[in-house]
Amino acid sequence: MTKKTIHNTTNSTTSADVPAKMLNRRNLLRGATLVGAAALTAACDGGKDKVGGKGAPGIVSKQRKLKMVTAWPKNFPGLGTGVERLAKRIETLSDGDIQVKVYAAxxxxxxxxxxDAVSQGKADMYHAAEYYWQGKSPAFNFFAAVPMGMLASEITAWVRFGGGQELWDELSGRFNVKAFLAGNTGTQMGGWYKKDINSIADFQGLRIRMPGLGGEVLKRLGATPVTKQGGEIFQALSQGNIDATEWIGPWNDLAFGFHTIVKNYYYPGFHEPGSALSLGLNKDLWEDMSPKEKAIIEAASAAENDIMYAEFNANNGRALDTLVNEHGVKLKRFSDEILAKLAEVSDQVLRDTASNDELSKRVYDSYKTSRAYSMRWGAISEQAFAHARSLYEK
Incomplete structure (x- = not known):
C-alpha cells in the first residue's frame, strides 16, 4: 500500500489551489454570515436603525410621540418638575425614540x-395620585394612600414584592390602563387649620380640603371634606370657602403660601403616611410596545419613584425651618387622644371600603397583610433606631 503524506493546508492553500465553484460557495457563506451578524446587531440594538443612525441600513425603528397629562400645576416644585424629569428620562433611555410631551393640569x-383621558385614548399617559379615581373603584385608594396606612417604603415593598402590582394590573386593566409607581411625597403633614384642634369635637362642621379616604374619616367625625385640585386651594382658603386644608408637606406648602393665611400647622398627616404617585398608560399603547420600550417605561418610573421621595425628604426639613423661624408658623401635634380616634375610624373606613366588591376585598386583604409585616419589622428596625438616635439629640 502506498503511504500518503498528509499536509496541514490551513495557511498554505491559495485561491489558485481552489476550484471556482468552491470559491463561489465560500464567498456565499461569508456573505450570509455578514448579513446574519448585521441582523443580530440590529435586533440587539432594539431595531433602532434609522437612516443616518446606528445599525444596519434599511431598518426603520418605530418612533412615538406621547402625551402625558398630569394633576399638577406647571413646573410646581417636586410634582410638576418631577413629571418633567420622568418624561426626559424616558426620552433619554430610548435615545429619542419615545418622546413625551407633558401637559400640566x-x-x-x-x-x-x-x-378618563388615558382610558379612552385621548391622552397616552397620566401622572397623578390613584385616589383621585376612587369614583371608579374605592380600591384605587390603596395604590396612593389610605388613612393610617403604609409609609413610602412599605407601599413600595407591597406593590413590588407583596402582590400589589398584580392586583393593580387587574384593577386598572378593567379600565384599559396599565399603571406603575412613579413618585412618592413621603409622610404628609396634618394640614393648616384656622382654629385649634384640641379634641375630636373640633372637627364638627369643619370644611376641609382632603381627598380620598382621609376625607371620609373626617366626614364621619362631623367635618365636610372638599376635593379641590392644588391650584384652587389657596383661593378657597383665603376667601373662606374652606376652614382648613392639607396639601403635601412643608416644601410644597411653603411654595403655595398657605402660611400667609393660616398659622396653625398640624402633624402628623394620618390620612397620607406615604403618598404614592403613579404613571398610568393606555393599555392598548402598553401592549403595542416592544419589550425594550416596556423596560424603559418601567425603569424610568422606578427611578422617579426613588428620586422624588429623596427630593421631598431633602427639601421638607429646610422648608419647615423657614416656615417656623421666618414666617411665625405654629407647629402643633395632634394629641394622642385625637390620633387614637382617627385610627379607630380609619380602620372602620378601610373595612367598609373592602366590602364594596370582591376585588376591593382582595386588595384590602393583601394590603393589610403586608402592612402588618412592615409594622412588625419597622418597630424593631427604623422606629427603634429613630428613638435611640433621638435620645442624645434631645
Missing amino acids: GELVGALDGF
Missing part, C-alpha cells in the same frame, strides 16, 4: 380628568 384636560 388644565392644559389638555382637567387635573382630575387624566384617568
Whole structure:
C-alpha cells in the first residue's frame, strides 16, 4: 500500500489551489454570515436603525410621540418638575425614540380628568395620585394612600414584592390602563387649620380640603371634606370657602403660601403616611410596545419613584425651618387622644371600603397583610433606631 503524506493546508492553500465553484460557495457563506451578524446587531440594538443612525441600513425603528397629562400645576416644585424629569428620562433611555410631551393640569384636560383621558385614548399617559379615581373603584385608594396606612417604603415593598402590582394590573386593566409607581411625597403633614384642634369635637362642621379616604374619616367625625385640585386651594382658603386644608408637606406648602393665611400647622398627616404617585398608560399603547420600550417605561418610573421621595425628604426639613423661624408658623401635634380616634375610624373606613366588591376585598386583604409585616419589622428596625438616635439629640 502506498503511504500518503498528509499536509496541514490551513495557511498554505491559495485561491489558485481552489476550484471556482468552491470559491463561489465560500464567498456565499461569508456573505450570509455578514448579513446574519448585521441582523443580530440590529435586533440587539432594539431595531433602532434609522437612516443616518446606528445599525444596519434599511431598518426603520418605530418612533412615538406621547402625551402625558398630569394633576399638577406647571413646573410646581417636586410634582410638576418631577413629571418633567420622568418624561426626559424616558426620552433619554430610548435615545429619542419615545418622546413625551407633558401637559400640566388644565392644559389638555382637567387635573382630575387624566384617568378618563388615558382610558379612552385621548391622552397616552397620566401622572397623578390613584385616589383621585376612587369614583371608579374605592380600591384605587390603596395604590396612593389610605388613612393610617403604609409609609413610602412599605407601599413600595407591597406593590413590588407583596402582590400589589398584580392586583393593580387587574384593577386598572378593567379600565384599559396599565399603571406603575412613579413618585412618592413621603409622610404628609396634618394640614393648616384656622382654629385649634384640641379634641375630636373640633372637627364638627369643619370644611376641609382632603381627598380620598382621609376625607371620609373626617366626614364621619362631623367635618365636610372638599376635593379641590392644588391650584384652587389657596383661593378657597383665603376667601373662606374652606376652614382648613392639607396639601403635601412643608416644601410644597411653603411654595403655595398657605402660611400667609393660616398659622396653625398640624402633624402628623394620618390620612397620607406615604403618598404614592403613579404613571398610568393606555393599555392598548402598553401592549403595542416592544419589550425594550416596556423596560424603559418601567425603569424610568422606578427611578422617579426613588428620586422624588429623596427630593421631598431633602427639601421638607429646610422648608419647615423657614416656615417656623421666618414666617411665625405654629407647629402643633395632634394629641394622642385625637390620633387614637382617627385610627379607630380609619380602620372602620378601610373595612367598609373592602366590602364594596370582591376585588376591593382582595386588595384590602393583601394590603393589610403586608402592612402588618412592615409594622412588625419597622418597630424593631427604623422606629427603634429613630428613638435611640433621638435620645442624645434631645
